[in-house]
Amino acid sequence: MASEKYDVAIVGAGIVGCATAYYLARAGIAVALLDKGSVAEEASRAAAGMLAPLGGENTDPAQPLERFYLTALQFHEQVEQEIQQFSDTHIGYSHTPTLRLAFDDEAATKWQKVENIYKDVLPGLRWLDREEALKAEPLLSDRVQGALISPREHNVQSPKLTQAFAQAASRHGARIFEGRTVGKMIVRENKVVGIETDQGPIAAAAVVLAAGAWTSAWHSQPDQAPVFPVKGQMMALSPLPHQHLRHTIYYSGMGCIVPKADGSICVGSTIERGIFDKAVTVEGIASLTGTVQKLTPALGSARFERSWAGIRPGSRDDLPLIGPSKSTDGLWLAGGLYRDGILAGPLVGHIIAEQIQRHVTPFDLDLSTFDPDRFGGWRGLVAR
Ligand SMILES: Cc1cc2nc3c(=O)[nH]c(=O)nc-3n(C[C@H](O)[C@H](O)[C@H](O)COP(=O)(O)OP(=O)(O)OC[C@H]3O[C@@H](n4cnc5c(N)ncnc54)[C@H](O)[C@@H]3O)c2cc1C
Structure with a gap:
């Protein structure tokens, strides 16, 4: 044959x-x-490269999908050490923690519940009130009500x-x-x-x-x-010298702002079901800049670097x-x-x-x- x-x-x-x-x-x-x-x-x-098993809807770390993603996060520690040796360049892990934001009581209650359920399997998970959150991440919007900090959920340049x-x-x-x-x-x-x-x-x-x-x-x-395909649009920013983002910022239903190991900041991402084309659209960019304005308005003067789109493999x-x-x-x-x-x-x-x-x-x-x-x-x- x-x-x-x-x-x-x-x-x-x-x-x-x-x-x-x-x-x-x-x-x-x-x-x-x-x-x-x-x-x-x-x-x-x-991809934005977040290594983030806590989606927000998860309520039981013993369920097969949740357990699988938590194991996948742990497995990355092994991967980083093992795979780096085969590469001539840094493979792009950034050990910045993740902050999940709440702008209202409902979101604050949800993340506090997640903290209680997951704190034993994700050590260091802790609810920060508004003052603590702004102190930890000065680039956050001052409208934030609080944030769940998750020190072990890092990111990588995919x-x-x-x-x-x-x-x-x-x-x-x-x-x-x-x-x-x-x-x-x-x-x-x-x-x-x-x-x-x-x-x-x-x-x-x-x-x-x-x-x-x-x-x-x-x-x-x-x-x-x-x-099936689920298109996602992203953009990268070059921060100004005083715009040092210390965390990956995540807000349910809106997106993420991710400081990468190369110094850039990735902003993602749209969710467009059933689409295979990879065009970047005006609406897509508007949605991403809207995410920056809401979560970290202090990054409004960061320099736009580039934009792109990719196709996620959604499942039914x-x-x-x-x-x-x-x-x-x-x-x-x-x-x-x-x-x-x-x-x-x-x-x-x-x-x-x-x-x-x-x-x-x-x-x-x-x-x-x-x-x-x-x-x-x-x-x-x-x-x-
Ligand atoms: C905008 C965006 C943001 C994302 N952010 C995150 C994130 O923060 N964290 C996270 O964990 N995941 C994220 N994802 C999801 C993640 O990128 C995907 O789940 C993952 O990359 C899927 O990997 P894969 O190898 O299955 O698919 P792909 O990387 O798409 O690889 C599939 C490959 O198959 C090849 N192929 C297809 N058909 C054929 C054929 N007939 N013959 C030969 N080759 C073929 C394609 O060319 C392609 O290279 C994001 C995705 C997008 C688009």
């Missing part, structure tokens, strides 16, 4: 695909990582981390094919045996779909697409799709991470790599609710 032959072919070189390639290659497995564009070109380039994973995978022998579009999977007797690409077939005993917002292209029921029930598909032997799904793919991508890569090697699922996580077949099976091309 094919002259090129690997143990595992991974479709998509975003953070999920690159992390999966690294953990497999580290274990001595022959890996091909393919992308229609280049490494970290799509969502994993666009393109750098993704590229560092790719570099680390490559150093362990993974082959990376950029500019190579993957078409159908090749299936024989209900077992995947490779993939079609625009430059010929590749044989592989296992295939991992880590194609981000494009994953539903391989789903058996396109009208029931489990993964807001849960990821992780693990082997029962519809086709040898097929694995790794996606649907929506707004938390930079947080969860490294852990997902590690889990998929362990599962492919038939090891037990790391960290004793319950992944049953993330079953990739819950919206129907996945389709390939029956090989002759």
Whole structure:
């Protein structure tokens, strides 16, 4: 069928695909990582890079998704140490804490409740009243009523981390094919045996779909697409010398303002469901500048640096799709991470790599609710 032959072919070189390639290659497995564009070109380039498991709706850290995201945050500590050694440059972790703001009683009550529920699993989590919040972060709006400080929720430059994973995978022998579009999977007797690409077939005993917002292209029921695009627009600012932002600022329903390791400040992001185009719009920029005006008006004189948009992989029930598909032997799904793919991508890569090697699922996580077949099976091309 094919002259090129690997143990595992991974479709998509975003953070999920690159992390999966690294953990497999580290274990001595022959890996091909393919992308229609280049490494970290799509969502994993666009992200704000917050490593922030507390979304605000979470009320029980023992629930599968909450536990999964908390574990993913912990896992980043290991990732930072391990992956930095493969990169010639700083991989972009910034250890600034996160502040979640309240401008009214309702939000203040919500974050105080979150503090009580999560303080044992996120040490240092503490409600700050208005005075304490303004003292901790002088750039905040003086209309703030208080803020929940979370010292362990950091941020990372997502393109750098993704590229560092790719570099680390490559150093362990993974082959990376950029500019190579993957078409159908090749299936024989209900077992995947490779993939079609625009430059010929590749044989592989296992295939991992880590194609981000494009994953539903391989789903058996396109009208029931489990993964769909959610566009997000972002902008970067260059702060003036006196504008030293000490925290990531997050406000539910509006967005985030994130000080990055390179000194820039990222402001995000719009949520536009069902859209694949990456145009930056007047409305998008207006929404982002509105976020700055409301949360940190003192940054109004910061210099506009650039803007961009990316496509998040949303999922129909807001849960990821992780693990082997029962519809086709040898097929694995790794996606649907929506707004938390930079947080969860490294852990997902590690889990998929362990599962492919038939090891037990790391960290004793319950992944049953993330079953990739819950919206129907996945389709390939029956090989002759
Ligand atoms: C504006 C914005 C802000 C965000 N902020 C955060 C944040 O603060 N924290 C956080 O944790 N997450 C955040 N996210 C979400 C995060 O970026 C995504 O969840 C994550 O990057 C998804 O990674 P991925 O590898 O699944 O997808 P992607 O990075 O999109 O990678 C998928 C890859 O598959 C490739 N591909 C698709 N189809 C094919 C094909 N047929 N053949 C070959 N290759 C193919 C694509 O080219 C792409 O490179 C944000 C996203 C956006 C857009």
